[in-house]
Amino acid sequence: MNAYPDAGKEMLLFTGNSHQELARLVASRMCIKIGTCSVYQKPNKETQVEIGESVRGKDVFIIQTGSRDVNDAIMELLIMAYACTTSSAKRIIGVIPYLPYSKQCKMRKRGSIVSKLVASMLCKAGFHHIITMDLHQKEIQGFFDVPIDNLRASPFLIQYIQDQIPDYRNAVIVAKTPASAKKAQSFAERLRLGIAVIHGEPQDFDSDREDGRHSPPPQEAAASGTSRGGGDGFKSVESAWPSGISLPVLTAKEKPPINVVGDVGGKIAIIVDDIIDDVDPFVAAADILKERGAYKVYVMATHGLLSLDAPRILEESSIDEVVVTNSVPHELQKLQCHKIKTVDISFILSEAIRRIHHGESMSYLFRNISIDD
Numbered sequence: 358m359n360a361y362p363d364a365g366k367e368m369l370l371f372t373g374n375s376h377q378e379l380a381r382l383v384a385s386r387m388c389i390k391i392g393t394c395s396v397y398q399k400p401n402k403e404t405q406v407e408i409g410e411s412v413r414g415k416d417v418f419i420i421q422t423g424s425r426d427v428n429d430a431i432m433e434l435l436i437m438a439y440a441c442t443t444s445s446a447k448r449i450i451g452v453i454p455y456l457p458y459s460k461q462c463k464m465r466k467r468g469s470i471v472s473k474l475v476a477s478m479l480c481k482a483g484f485h486h487i488i489t490m491d492l493h494q495k496e497i498q499g500f501f502d503v504p505i506d507n508l509r510a511s512p513f514l515i516q517y518i519q520d521q522i523p524d525y526r527n528a529v530i531v532a533k534t535p536a537s538a539k540k541a542q543s544f545a546e547r548l549r550l551g552i553a554v555i556h557g558e559p560q561d562f563d564s565d566r567e568d569g570r571h572s573p574p575p576q577e578a579a580a581s582g583t584s585r586g587g588g589d590g591f592k593s594v595e596s597a598w599p600s601g602i603s604l605p606v607l608t609a610k611e612k613p614p615i616n617v618v619g620d621v622g623g624k625i626a627i628i629v630d631d632i633i634d635d636v637d638p639f640v641a642a643a644d645i646l647k648e649r650g651a652y653k654v655y656v657m658a659t660h661g662l663l664s665l666d667a668p669r670i671l672e673e674s675s676i677d678e679v680v681v682t683n684s685v686p687h688e689l690q691k692l693q694c695h696k697i698k699t700v701d702i703s704f705i706l707s708e709a710i711r712r713i714h715h716g717e718s719m720s721y722l723f724r725n726i727s728i729d730d
Contacts, residue, residue, distance in 0.1 A: 367447075368416045368714050371408075373433035375424040376686050379454070382703035383420060387711065392417075396433050404429065406436045412446040416714050419449065420706075422685050423457035425664070431457055431475065435482040442483030450486040450713060451479060452706060454684035455660045459493040460632065476500035488709050490684055490702065491631045491659040495728075506719055508709060510659040510682050511730045513700045515547055517680055518627065521698075522655065528625035529553050529651075533642040537630055539729035544629050544657075547725070553619025553626070555642050557612060615645055622650030627657060633681065634662035640674040653677045661687050661697065668693035 369392040372380035384391050393409030419441075421434040434451065441449050461471035479487065480502045487505040492498065498505045518525050529551045532541035538554050545552040626646045633639060633656060643654040654676050661681030663671075671679055672694040679694075681687065682702045691697045705722060712719055 367414070368418065369410070369412055370710075371417065371419045371437060371441075373419070373421040373430060373437060375426075375430040375433070376420070376422045376454075376683075378686065378688075379422070379683055379703060379706075380420040382683075382701065383452075383707045383710070386703055386707040394437065396437065398429070404432045404436055406433070406440050408437075408440050408444060412441050412444045414445065414447050416448045416450065417441045417446045418452055418710050418714075420452040422453055423455040423459075423660075423662075424685055427457045431478075435478055438479070438482040438484050448485045449483050450488065450710070451484045452488045452710065454490045454682075454702070454706065455662075456489045456492060456497070459497055462494045462497050470500075472497050473500045476502075486713060488706065488713070490682075490706075491730075493631060506709060506713075506722075508702075508705055508722060509726050509730045510684070510700070510702055510705075511544065511547075511726065513682065513702055513705075514629070514657045514659075514680065515544065517698075517700050518548060518655075518657070522625065522627075525625065525627075526550075527623075528627050529619065529621050531555065531619075531621070531626050531628045531642070531646065533628050533630065533638060540631070541629050543727045543729040544627075546727075551619065551624075553617055553621050555615065555617055555645065557615040615641075617645060617649050621646055624651055625653045625655065626651040627655045629657045631658060632660045632662060633658040633679065634660075634664050634667070636663070636667045636670050636674075640670060640676065643674060643676045647675050655680065657681075660684050661690070663687055663690045663697070668697070671696055 370380070370384055370389060371392045371394045373396050380391055395407040395409065397405055399405050419434065419437050421430055424430050434453070438449050438451065456472070456475070458471045458475050464470055476497070477500070485503055487501060487503060488508065489505065490508045491510055492507050495507060498507060522528065525548070530541045530545040530548070530553070532538040532552070532554045535554055535556060541552050541554070628639060628642055639656050646654050656676055656679045658681050661679070662685060668690040676696060678698060679696050680698045680700060682700045684702060687697065687699070691699070709719065709722060
């Protein structure tokens with residue numbers, strides 16, 4: 358029986374090469390076929406897209422996610438959207454479970470906010486709406502000039518905890534950094550469990566190395582009183598700073614010793630986060646939790662990127678199980694590490710597609726979801 362009557366009417370579902378398995382699951386749930394679209398690379402590495410059927414006047418949904426070949430995935434997504442735009446599609450909706458470059462959403466010295474650039478490119482390519490899941494920072498939604506629905510994976514992860522973790526009532530939800538404490542608190546409140554926070558884990562602090570940006574200038578320049586540029590329009594360095602005024606000397610940052618705030622002795626520790634890519638911080642957190650008496654350690658995350666040697670490191674670590682959703686493909690990683698388990702989130706994606714296509718409210722998909730999820 359078709360759970361989505363008339364779902365295929367005036368609607369097409371396309372997918373790139375980043376996660377075809379997820380696209381097939383979504384199409385199967387909606388009882389529709391994936392549209393005919395050829396996406397491939399030419400010998401010179403340029404991406405070529407050929408839409409195989411008419412999209413004129415239809416709602417077009419493009420499923421694509423950030424994967425190992427992230428830059429190819431972005432170019433496929435942009436070119437597919439632009440091809441549908443120039444073919445007179447009614448609306449183009451991007452279904453991007455993991456938004457690429459979402460971790461680069463803050464300014465770092467002379468760097469840039471890359472997620473803003475990605476958002477601008479997606480809007481420029483012709484997208485009218487974006488569906489994504491568990492953005493690294495919710496403020497990224499403000500980078501888009503089109504509506505964006507940031508779905509949550511927490512109901513599926515919580516259901517996994519209740520169904521698959523024996524004696525989960527004896528568990529404690531753990532935030533591996535103070536920054537993720539709100540997310541851990543949200544999980545703990547809905548599961549009615551305690552919470553613990555690991556404080557002092559090494560952070561990605563900005564380096565204090567000298568990089569040429571000194572203000573005010575060195576003392577010898579100030580003492581000389583020479584003018585910058587030699588023109589009358591510039592004040593001398595000496596006169597730019599009134600006598601007796603100086604900037605306070607900032608003390609160097611010191612990372613406090615690792616400490617666990619909360620009782621984990623004799624309990625199951627469940628670490629929750631949005632992305633697991635570099636697994637070293639999770640392994641360090643698991644080690645300290647085992648030292649403090651936790652007899653099992655689980656890691657729950659929405660996006661399991663698991664780059665480079667992450668599967669091997671997890672296999673050799675004290676972590677008992679890593680649970681991630683299928684927002685990104687990780688079949689190869691699962692072959693290297695038997696601890697990785699997958700939660701399917703195709704249901705919520707298919708329901709979001711159906712509701713947007715029929716103009717229905719999306720609030721049902723956010724029931725009992727707090728802003729801290």
